[in-house]
Amino acid sequence: MSGTYLGMPAFPKAARDAVRNGTLRGNLRHATHTIRDKRARAVAELEDWEELRAAGKAIKDRTLRHLDHHLVRLERAVTAAGGTVHWAADADEANRIVTALVKATGESEVVKVKSMATQEIGLNEALEAAGVRAYETDLAELIVQLGDDRPSHILVPAIHRNRGEIRDVFARRMGRWGRAAPEGLTDDPTDLAEAARLHLREKFLRAKVGVSGANFMVAETGTLVVVESEGNGRMCLTLPETLISVVGIEKVVPTWRDLEVFLQLLPRSSTAERMNPYTSMWTGTADGDGPRDFHLVLLDNGRTDTLADEVGRQALRCIRCSACLNVCPVYERAGGHAYGSVYPGPIGAILSPQLRGTGSEVDASLPYASSLCGACYEVCPVAIDIPEVLVHLRERVVQGGEVTRQGVRVTLRPARGHAAERAAMRAARWTLDHPGALRAGQRLASRTRRLHPERLPGPGRAWSDTRALPKVPAESFRDWWQRTRGGAR
Amino acid sequence: MSDGRDRVLARVRRALADVPRGERPRDVPVERDYLRTHGARTAGETVDLLAGNLADYRAVVHRTTEDGVGELLARLLSRRGAASVLVPPGLPPHWTAAVDATRVHDRAASTPWELDAVDSVVTGCAVAVAETGTIVLDGGPDQGRRRITLVPDHHVCVVRVPDQVVGSVPEALERLDPRRPLTWISGPSATSDIELDRVEGVHGPRTLEVVLLAAGEGGRAADGG
Numbered sequence: 001m002s003g004t005y006l007g008m009p010a011f012p013k014a015a016r017d018a019v020r021n022g023t024l025r026g027n028l029r030h031a032t033h034t035i036r037d038k039r040a041r042a043v044a045e046l047e048d049w050e051e052l053r054a055a056g057k058a059i060k061d062r063t064l065r066h067l068d069h070h071l072v073r074l075e076r077a078v079t080a081a082g083g084t085v086h087w088a089a090d091a092d093e094a095n096r097i098v099t100a101l102v103k104a105t106g107e108s109e110v111v112k113v114k115s116m117a118t119q120e121i122g123l124n125e126a127l128e129a130a131g132v133r134a135y136e137t138d139l140a141e142l143i144v145q146l147g148d149d150r151p152s153h154i155l156v157p158a159i160h161r162n163r164g165e166i167r168d169v170f171a172r173r174m175g176r177w178g179r180a181a182p183e184g185l186t187d188d189p190t191d192l193a194e195a196a197r198l199h200l201r202e203k204f205l206r207a208k209v210g211v212s213g214a215n216f217m218v219a220e221t222g223t224l225v226v227v228e229s230e231g232n233g234r235m236c237l238t239l240p241e242t243l244i245s246v247v248g249i250e251k252v253v254p255t256w257r258d259l260e261v262f263l264q265l266l267p268r269s270s271t272a273e274r275m276n277p278y279t280s281m282w283t284g285t286a287d288g289d290g291p292r293d294f295h296l297v298l299l300d301n302g303r304t305d306t307l308a309d310e311v312g313r314q315a316l317r318c319i320r321c322s323a324c325l326n327v328c329p330v331y332e333r334a335g336g337h338a339y340g341s342v343y344p345g346p347i348g349a350i351l352s353p354q355l356r357g358t359g360s361e362v363d364a365s366l367p368y369a370s371s372l373c374g375a376c377y378e379v380c381p382v383a384i385d386i387p388e389v390l391v392h393l394r395e396r397v398v399q400g401g402e403v404t405r406q407g408v409r410v411t412l413r414p415a416r417g418h419a420a421e422r423a424a425m426r427a428a429r430w431t432l433d434h435p436g437a438l439r440a441g442q443r444l445a446s447r448t449r450r451l452h453p454e455r456l457p458g459p460g461r462a463w464s465d466t467r468a469l470p471k472v473p474a475e476s477f478r479d480w481w482q483r484t485r486g487g488a489r
Numbered sequence: 490m491s492d493g494r495d496r497v498l499a500r501v502r503r504a505l506a507d508v509p510r511g512e513r514p515r516d517v518p519v520e521r522d523y524l525r526t527h528g529a530r531t532a533g534e535t536v537d538l539l540a541g542n543l544a545d546y547r548a549v550v551h552r553t554t555e556d557g558v559g560e561l562l563a564r565l566l567s568r569r570g571a572a573s574v575l576v577p578p579g580l581p582p583h584w585t586a587a588v589d590a591t592r593v594h595d596r597a598a599s600t601p602w603e604l605d606a607v608d609s610v611v612t613g614c615a616v617a618v619a620e621t622g623t624i625v626l627d628g629g630p631d632q633g634r635r636r637i638t639l640v641p642d643h644h645v646c647v648v649r650v651p652d653q654v655v656g657s658v659p660e661a662l663e664r665l666d667p668r669r670p671l672t673w674i675s676g677p678s679a680t681s682d683i684e685l686d687r688v689e690g691v692h693g694p695r696t697l698e699v700v701l702l703a704a705g706e707g708g709r710a711a712d713g714g
Contacts, residue, residue: 031685051523062517065508068501081668087493089500139691156652156682189683193691200692205601205640221667231639231678231693238635238670239601243553249497260524260659263592271681274542275621278693279673280635286670288597289634304500311505365592407500423642458636 010342010365015334021127024335027162034325039323039379044363045274046264055261056406057383060317063254064307070219070252071298077222081284083294089245090301090406091121097297098123098211103240107208113226114138115213116320116402117246117299120341120355121222134211135177135203137232139196145204150335152344154322155270160335163187174199178423210236210291214247215319216262217296220255223283224296224325227266227277237392239281243291248299250307250316262319265381269321302355308404311392315350317382322347324386327449330369339366346376357405358397364415367393386483442476449474525622526656535619536650540701541568546676547689548697555648558647558702562611564589565645571608575637579630584647585611595637603638610694611645612638615671617654618661622676624648624699625661627669634669644694646674650701 008014018024043049063070088094089112102110110127112134122136124145136145143158143293144151149168158166167187174181174195179202181195212233216225224245227235237243252261267276285294290370307313311338325331325345336344340362341352349366358364367390376386396403400414431438447473475483530538540550553561566574566588574590585592593607613631614624624646626632638644648654655661665671678693688694 027684035681035685042686048523048527051520054517055521055523058517058519062514062519065505065512065517066514071498071501074611087497089493089496093493123645136644137692138682139680143682149681156685158682159685190687190690192683193688197691204603204692218667223667227656229678230680230682230691232691234635234639234672236691238639249501256662257659260662262703263658263662271687273546273675275623275673276617276679277546277675279675279680280665281671283670286628289628289636289670298497300497304497304504308504308506315505322632334537342505368657385704406498407503414607424499438605 008360008362010332010361010433011338011369012365013364014338014340014347015330015369018282018338019333019336019337022167023162024160027160028332028335030114030162031159031268034159034194035272035326039269039421040327042268042272042274046268046289048213052261053381054263056265056319056381057256057317059253059261060382061314064250064313064316067249067252067307070254071249073417074217074219074222074252075298077219077285078294078296079222081222083284083296084148086295086297088297088301090298091338094121094246094297094299094301095136096128097245099126099132100294101242101244102127102132102209103130104105105209109135109207110209110211110244111135111137111203111207111236111240112141112142113210113212113228114157115246115401116342117213117248118211119151121246121299121301126330135200137200137204137236138228139193139230142196142200143381146170146177147372147393150337151342154343154345155319155326156345160337163189163192166192170195170199178203187328201237204232204235204239207240208235209242209244210240212236212243212245214245214251215266216259217247217252218254219252219257220257221283221320223281227276227339228278228280229271231278236280236282237282238290240291242293242295244295246297248301249303250318266319266321269319269323269379269381275342293327299449300373302357305357305404305457306351306354309354309392310353312350312389314384315347315354315389317384318347319349319382320347322377323381327375328370328373329373329375334369339369341366346370346386346390347384350393353393353397358393358412365398367391367397429469439476439478442478444474445472446474492597499675519637524657525659530619530656532654535588536655536701538656539617539619539622539648539650539654543624543676543699544622546622548622548676548699550699550701551690552701552703554588554703558670558700559585559587561700562645562647563589565700566590566609569609569643569696571643571675573607575604575607575608575610575614575633577637578630579612580611580640581631595633601636604636607641609643609645610637610641611647611649613649614653616649616664617650617663618656618658619654620657622675623650623661624674625665627665628671629669635672638672638674639693642694643696643698644674645698645700647700647702650702650703 099113140158153159170181215222331345353363571590615627677697678691
């Protein structure tokens with residue numbers, strides 16, 4: 001994949017380009033509106049949705065507050081069931097571990113189940129550099145990989161492509177990666193799915209190594225859970241001889257019973273189904289059924305830094321359903337690429353700056369990629385208060401302060417770009433603390449009001465281009481009150 | 490390897506400095522005041538709900554009894570034009586006694602390519618969930634290895650009703666053994682990846698037929714297929 005997030009422009013610039021793209025806007029609008037209404041219907045079927053949501057939040061909070069305990073327990077259970085557990089503090093370490101495991105099998109290709117964690121660490125690129133070809137097998141990931149594109153949605157990474165564009169990518173590119181698309185391929189989704197089936201089947205049947213993520217890991221039993229629709233997950237999890245799962249440490253849940261909450265919350269929130277077509281659960285290795293070797297790579301990569309922030313840590317409750325993307329008015333217009341991360345949309349706006357820090361231009365701008373309308377919080381199945389975290393992160397960007405980066409406490413300096421705003425606020429504070437100066441200023445403004453321009457000068461001009469400036473009244477409220485006592489005189 | 494482990498665990502512990510020392514994991518409250526099942530139903534109504542939800546996700550549902558199951562399965566396979574059918578080792582022999590198609594047994598040495606050449610597979614199941622229209626396989630003797638219900642394009646799954654049917658997801662998890670490899674199946678394989686619209690049929694079996702097998706006699710007339 002040539003697509004990269006390095007050096008991405010800040011959100012406002014990337015979004016400005018995206019909103020000018022009419023096709024992209026149309027594709028996103030169509031897709032997000034389709035799923036929005038369906039989700040609402042699927043959720044309305046369960047009269048105890050709010051109770052399930054509260055339980056989902058509580059289970060995740062219980063997990064996070066004692067994460068070390070649950071991880072150690074998980075490790076013990078997976079090991080007892082025949083698996084091997086590895087720990088990776090960052091992306092490089094995870095990539096090194098996985099690459100070494102693949103190399104040890106002697107294979108030069110792997111089949112992959114869609115996984116946010118492996119995208120986050122850039123595993124495909126790391127494998128490629130080591131001479132290992134990674135084949136994405138989820139339909140949308142395949143579209144992205146064949147099109148040399150970047151994912152733009154958590155659940156449906158090719159949401160920015162319509163059926164016609166997908167047809168063109170398949171017809172042009174499939175042949176380079178393996179079996180070519182059938183002659184005369186149409187843009188009918190059924191035909192496109194069939195083309196993907198034919199293209200990937202030979203890869204599944206010959207694969208010796210599978211790479212996956214996981215939606216949940218059960219500490220009590222050592223069970224991993226992958227939720228999917230197409231069957232590509234089942235192929236990658238059961239046909240290869242070696243299975244390597246790279247999973248963020250926050251994906252652990254304490255008990256088997258806890259799954260009863262998430263298996264109800266997740267499908268209805270993400271694809272708006274009562275249940276997704278396939279869910280695979282496995283505990284270590286099973287005799288004669290599925291991979292002989294199972295490796296679990298537990299990934300930190302900024303998660304413990306996020307955990308150290310008492311307000312921001314709630315982002316780690318996320319179960320990657322993408323309901324917040326689908327309702328977000330900003331995402332709908334700007335699209336996923338503008339967020340400059342594998343985690344777009346409202347959850348990305350709070351997750352990326354915490355996982356990666358606010359050092360880059362795009363990460364520092366992400367907390368502002370929202371109108372704070374709160375729709376994301378409403379639909380979140382684990383009740384992440386995204387607006388609260390956005391405001392918290394804005395504060396940090398502007399004011400600086402203590403944060404944890406790669407496990408170390410550091411003090412961030414206030415953002416320089418906000419110097420003008422801070423100066424204005426300081427001036428305002430002084431003025432409001434000195435009533436005499438405020439009164440004099442207001443009277444001066446009233447007396448000169450005929451001379452005021454229609455437009456603001458300097459940097460304010462853009463604002464007043466599309467808005468009328470409010471008229472300054474002939475008399476200030478304070479003077480009017482002193483004169484009339486609120487109309488009593 | 491242990492280096493990464495120590496580093497990650499130390500970071501987790503430092504990050505949780507605000508958690509009181511004496512607090513234990515179970516001290517963090519989780520209210521489980523959500524419902525065990527949604528709505529009250531008789532056993533028969535639960536089976537009807539399962540049938541409705543299976544059909545809603547494009548599984549083809551049939552009903553029969555012990556007396557009719559052999560004939561029904563033979564008919565489903567011949568209608569499909571299946572020349573070969575995979576049979577797990579513990580499938581009751583009378584289920585497939587009348588089947589014309591060549592019976593193929595799954596062997597540990599069977600390659601995925603061999604499985605790909607088989608037309609259909611017939612299995613039992615571990616449990617079925619009415620509210621979600623889901624069947625769950627746990628690799629029991631009448632279900633076989635996970636791969637045999639994955640590679641062939643046509644899966645016929647027999648559910649004993651009402652014994653194997655539960656109302657809800659919480660009830661299903663209670664019945665299942667996490668140490669076994671589990672596959673939850675809700676309809677044929679599908680995707681929402683093109684314009685977020687659901688299309689049936691990608692890598693898993695594109696046709697899923699579910700036979701609801703009632704104990705007793707006289708079910709032949711009730712066959713919905």
